[in-house]
Amino acid sequence: MFHITIKSRIVFIAIVLICPWIFYLIPAVSHYLDILIFAGIYCLITIGLSLLMGYAGQISLGHAAFFGIGAYISGILTTKYGLNPWVCILIALFVSGFIAYCIGVPTLKLHGHYLAMGTLAFGIITFIIFNEEITYTGGPDGMGNIKELQLLGFPIDTNMKYYYLVWLTVVLALLFSVNLIQSRVGRALRAIHTSEVAASSMGVNVAGYKIQIFVFSAILASISGSFYAHYIKFLNPTSFDLFFSIKLLIMIVMGGMRSIWGAIIGAVIIAFLSFEWLGAFHEFETLAYGAILLLVTIFLPDGLVSLPGKFSEQINKYLSKIKA
Amino acid sequence: MELILSVDSLDVIFGGLAALKDVGFTIQKGVIKSLIGPNGAGKSTMLNVITGVIQSTKGDIHFYGKRINGLAAHKISRLGISRTFQHVETFAKMSVLENVMVGCHSHMSANLLTSGLSLFNVRREEDRVKNEALALLDFVGLLDKKYQEASSLPIGEQRILEIARALATRPKLLCLDEPAAGLNESDTNQFSILVREIKKKGISILLIEHDMKLVMKISDELTVLNYGQKIAEGTPIEIQNDPVVHEAYLGG
């Protein structure tokens, strides 16, 4: 599962390129493009989280904070100070990375449930700051009037353009991560996941790698936040609360923790579930969401990404039965 | 003979209890040194202190003249001390090959950025390390299982894999923590051949083992611990004839 072939990368890129046109051509589902943009924004966070949690084995219940920091820095600096959005994305990325470093050094020394609580506390504190610093963030009412992105003088003003901006970034992040997993660093991360003692005895700087990957995932979340801000053009704190952190966790687990594809499948499926399909249940929506989540945890503990394997296993069993 | 490791009057205290008390010994280059003693004598603690997993309370450990007390485990590993574990700690969900490649970590240079971008020299380095790991797997006899998940190997082979992984760090001193536990007789024989092969490469070995037959067969020197203290030191024959050692093992 760790080996991601060249072929599958090409197929993925092809799907990313073609997908919007399918939806574009069918009017009944043309709004799926909008959902896919948000799904892509989530993918950027979950790819980083997948490296952190699935590969390095460090739980984080606070990544909504980095998403929020990216979004608010982009939002505030462009609207209140009129800076170039791309410069703001860079600033946001550095600030998020720096905060992740400062928080990560002490927090990543914690283990298990203590680490979960540490990151959770960081997430909630950040949320409270977004909520309280009304002069900058607009408080619970939020801030609007965020301008759209421009690339080389061309405004990114349609869904289609934004889709390609977001998803091509996802592709880059994915390729980067895939390379990473199959390298010295990736092996070190997975080694840390199984045994920190053994990894450090093999010369792996355990604390150093934990921080590095934490910072990297925070940077991805920050970029994602900036994209979110410029797409939705409005920010309020509830988009970055504890429940969003949990939603990210759900995406990772539902998609499949031990594979980077799982992060992408999880983000896309959860986006479609919560923005589109579950709406059909009306007041049963919360119930249905809980039920689906529970069923996946029980029957697909390795996430949706393990489904094709199980599927083909069953078919093979069936086929061999017929032959016999 | 060149002195590579010296332990001087080392104390390790856990919550008021002394696990090691005033222990000292040395290891020369190219020597197989065994650390023996009854259960709870402090052998594993000794090994954990040398490899940086546990911190000592007092005393010195010098490796090639450099004091290594208090250094982080990964730094000690980079200085050239590598180890295996009493309870196997292979990286369960990684392939046998990848396990050994983790061992090569210290003599690689790719970092998060260059790895992610998969630069040319990263890929070249990756190829080099892969060949090195394959050679090591060939050396220990696990080459045909290179793509299996480590956890799928029987325990004996996992112990061998740990040795290969430790060798991949290019150690000057290899610490083996009960490497023959759970091996049958023919495995044990193969293991002793392997240890001699490693010795031939000029790597010193610090061995903790309960199988006395094996210890006496392959060791050059022995140090005996009891209740955290050194009670005897010498060649296998000297130790076998030492009344104090007999007392410790039999007299309780």
Added chain:
Amino acid sequence: MDSAFFFTYFLQFVISGITIGSIYAMVAVGFNIIYNVTEIINFAQGEFVMLGGLIMVIFYNKLDLPILIAFLMTVIVVAMIGLLIDQIVIKSIKQPTVLTLIIGTIATSILLKGAAMFIWGKNPYDLPAFSGREAINFFGAVIQPQALWVIGILVVVVGLLSFFFEKSIIGKAMRACSDNQDAALLVGISVKRMILLSFALSAAIGAVAGVIVTPIALMEYDRGAMLAVKGFAALILGGLGSFPGAVIGGLLLGLIEALVAGYISSGYKDAFALAVLLILLFVRPHGILGNPTVAKFKKF
């Protein structure tokens, strides 16, 4: 301002902090019971509190049962729900890693919340205070009688639990399960039954918390998540697995919130409390009374 006044206000903040803290402590104690047997953090713990309050509303307000019977019925019903959760959810999770269990229990909590919204609607409900609403004067500060009930019941519950786990055979058996499941099996303890029991017990304690807190703060379908987060924070602050730790953690959290709200900034009170928690964890990575080796070797 003269010192008598100062004292009165300080006392009022402390009383308020202890009241809030006792509720957090009750939730933390519930977390601990399951954790001590199974090493699972059951994130649906907050929903037990919510269910306790709302089911009591049915038995007491709607069916007009006598208060003690309604109370007992509520505790029994919620304990049954706890049993069901173990039987249906926890047992059927095939690869019980810490993360799948976290998600599993979060999913359960979402389910319970959804069901409660369907049954009780979105409005808050009230229960009458056990001994009236007339506030008691205490050195110039005031206490609601119900707050005394909360504190008293917390003391009784923690006392009983400590006795149960230290002295009774079943309690000892339950603890043995967490120390070493294989060994527990060897000496003939039914680990499965102990786990079942732990879920029932912790659900029951959640229900008690729900019943006693509703007269103070009302109860509605989506209160559970907040209580779970605060209870979890109290638990970690005090140290996983320790009952005195859970109580200390809960009270400390409540006191910090009340004092910060009173003297510094009410908007940042939760942030302050969590910052204190974080700083404490940096210094003591296993909480105030937690076991350091356990904290270190838990993996995901």
Added chain:
Amino acid sequence: MKKISFQTLFILALSLITMFSVVSCEKKTTQKLKIGAVFSVTGGASFLGDPEKKTAEMLVEQVNKAGGINGVQVELIVMDTEGDATKTNLAVKKLMTQDKVLAVVGPSTSGNSIAVIPLAEETMTPLVSCAASYKIVNNPDTNKPYKWVFKTPQSDSMAVEAIFTHLQSKKINKIAILSDTSGFGASGRAELQRLAKDYNMSIVADETYGPKDTDMTPQLTKIKKLNPQAIVNWSIGPTQVTVVRNWKDLKMDGIKFYQSHGFGSLKNVELAAGAAEGVYLPLGSVAIADILPENHPQKTVTRQYVNDYNAKYNEPLSSFGGHAHDALKMVFAAIGKAGADKAKIRDELEKISGFVGQHGIFNMSADDHNGLDKTAFNMLVVKDGKWAFAD
């Protein structure tokens, strides 16, 4: 045996998704007037969205039973935003671009409404928000309303002005503010701070609490220490009941207690278990249909709505439902005059005057896309567990 690869499954899933959605979106053949509605039916702001949704569905049922608008049936497409900005954005975008509705009613909260202003402006679809903030109908760049956006609730500033006017009549000028940290509390707090100067109010304490907090004694104790003449509390949900109880427990009766219009359900008075006695609050007419004098212009409208609602849903009416009532009725009226043309509907909405709604009498204009003034609020006091006009 060839294994089924990841890609095959991905493509399979993709085509399934597409098919599922094509099937689920069957084409409507009959021509209907489509109106969109986005409310926070669940989530933190469900106290707004739930009655609004019920009201909207009831009104559409009524108008269709009566033969529709100019003989054409109305189709209402309701979407739940859960109070989430992202979800609101997607829902409104879908309504405006894909379902091509004539107008959108909602969202329920100020934050969500501000979030979708750009969508209404881009797609040129009238949006009648059910949220209070004046920012919804005030473009900071031009200081005029956004072209396509209207709102029906009284601005928070009107509630604040009603309270401050009442305070002045009681010769009170030293007040303390309490609010929760939700959007509702925060915008009320902002208005209280902003308007205090105009009414010569000095704010001696400004305290907040979380929307799920269980005890506000510390905040109240701090206020007690500063000894103001009155407390103005702005919150929603169970906390506004708890805070009144704490006020009573601390024996702070000497300090007058003002609640926001969010307290405007007798259910809250009941939950306060006697503690709410003597609490003042501003309310729209709909909440007090029973005690309005017979000659009050809103008497008939409010009474009919309250009766219909109670009959249909068998639960007490929340005054927030009235915002959806006013919004939808105005949209109906505009469509009645303009037909199925979005631009004309917008023009008709802007021309509305003398429209008797649940929360006041609306007079829209190019400069005012709300159309209410502070007379839309009545000052009330809780007396014997019921509303009474405050003197």
